[in-house]
Amino acid sequence: MSEQSQGQDRRAEIADAGIRIIASRGVRALTHRAIDTEVGLSAGSTSYYARTRRDLIVLIVGRLATRTTADMSAVQWPDFLTVSTAATLVARAIGATLQREEEHVARIALHIEYRHDDEIRALLAGDPPVQPHLVAAAERCLQLLGVDDAAEAAADFVGLVDGLLMRRIIRGGGVDVSDDAGAERIVRNYLAGLVAGER
Numbered sequence: 001m002s003e004q005s006q007g008q009d010r011r012a013e014i015a016d017a018g019i020r021i022i023a024s025r026g027v028r029a030l031t032h033r034a035i036d037t038e039v040g041l042s043a044g045s046t047s048y049y050a051r052t053r054r055d056l057i058v059l060i061v062g063r064l065a066t067r068t069t070a071d072m073s074a075v076q077w078p079d080f081l082t083v084s085t086a087a088t089l090v091a092r093a094i095g096a097t098l099q100r101e102e103e104h105v106a107r108i109a110l111h112i113e114y115r116h117d118d119e120i121r122a123l124l125a126g127d128p129p130v131q132p133h134l135v136a137a138a139e140r141c142l143q144l145l146g147v148d149d150a151a152e153a154a155a156d157f158v159g160l161v162d163g164l165l166m167r168r169i170i171r172g173g174g175v176d177v178s179d180d181a182g183a184e185r186i187v188r189n190y191l192a193g194l195v196a197g198e199r
Contacts, residue, residue, distance in 0.1 A: 011049050013039055015063035018056055023102035027113040030056060054120075057110070061123045064107050067100070077137075081144035083195055087188035090141075091180040094165050104169050134158045147194050160190055 017038040021030050030053070032046040039046075050056040078085070097104065107124070114120035138157040142150035164183045 011059060014046055014049055015059045018060040019102055019106045022109050023105040027109050064103055077140055077144055083188055083191045086141055086191055087184045090187045091184035094183050095180045098168055145195055153194060
């Protein structure tokens with residue numbers, strides 16, 4: 001393995017450790033020493049790859065963005081789509097992403113912690129930007145359902161799905177989305193309303 005590959009693997013390992021620490025103990029618990037301990041590295045090793053705490057955040061946010069972008073690139077809509085099928089696929093996608101729940105918890109925690117920090121908020125938008133991938137996938141779904149203003153409605157659809165995902169993660173709030181069936185029902189009703197509005 002080349003030195004460059006080893007460095008990339010170590011950065012990924014450090015970022016993954018940072019995600020676990022933030023998800024389990026909060027953003028304030030993220031330190032170079034905590035990552036050294038989590039990964040089993042000698043003291044000071046993490047500082048070689050991320051000199052400052054902000055460098056650590058950048059490394060972690062980059063890892064989160066890469067994973068989300070890969071998820072969106074893997075989305076494949078069938079050539080023919082009904083409201084029921086779309087709702088089922090979206091609900092399954094929400095359930096599948098929860099297999100990496102730590103990543104979502106870490107992302108939410110970072111958004112809250114750095115909500116007044118323009119630079120970190122921009123990083124959380126992703127590089128490459130995550131939001132356009134999400135909106136493009138939503139727009140394709142709505143186009144297949146025959147929604148004329150699919151481009152305009154896509155961002156709202158992403159907001160709905162994002163909200164459902166957050167509800168699943170925090171396990172609360174009065175709206176039952178504790179399983180795929182609850183999310184599917186809400187998405188189906190939303191999409192049915194959009195499609196009906198086209199008539």
